[in-house]
Amino acid sequence: MSPVLALGTAAALLVLATVIGIVLRRRDGRRRDGGALYFDPVDAAAGELGSRATLVQFSTEMCARCPQVxxxxxxxxxxxxxxxxxxxxxxxxxxxxxxxxxxxxxxxxVVDRSGAVRARFRGVPHRHALTEALAAV
Incomplete structure (x- = not known):
């Protein structure tokens, strides 16, 4: 493989990785539709939902951004x-x-009082998007 071709391939891979990273970062924290999901309150240690709405956070022990959320x-x-x-x-x-x-x-x-998932956020939710999702419940 010629050095020019190798350098061109490396540059193309770098550009592709950068574009993918930017797209994923822009999608992080944005509101998405909840679809047809229903959250069962038994799955949470608390066992019951809020009277208006419930914010259900899925996390893991090794998650770096979970304490912030x-x-x-x-x-x-x-x-x-x-x-x-x-x-x-x-x-x-x-x-x-x-x-x-x-x-x-x-x-x-964001779960309403019946358990229907009204919105979902990946990553750290944007404050304004979270406010809008709660206002829609």
Whole structure:
């Protein structure tokens, strides 16, 4: 392989990796539709949902960003009546990641009082997107 071809291939791979990284970073923390998922409160240690809505955080023990999300969601729950925050540790319940289609941690669901997932966030939720999702419940 010629040095020019090798250098061109390396540059193309670098550009491709950069574009993929930028796309993934821009999608992180944005609100997505909850689909037809229903959250079963038995899957959380708390066992019950909030009277208005529940913020369900899926995390693992080795997750670096999960404590940041925990503090954010705890603050939201403390400031709002009828809003509850529960955390599900997927380290001890890996079966739930398949059931709820959780591919990364942290993942946050906004669940209404009937258990329907109204919105989901991958990564650290953007504050304004979380506020909009809660207003829609």
């Amino acid at each position: 925990r503090r954010l969601l705890d603050a939201y729950a403390a400031d709002s009546d009828g809003l509850r925050h529960v955390e599900v540790d997927l380290t001890h319940r890996p079966d739930l990641s398949a059931r709820y289609k959780v591919l990364q941690t942290p993942t946050t669901f």
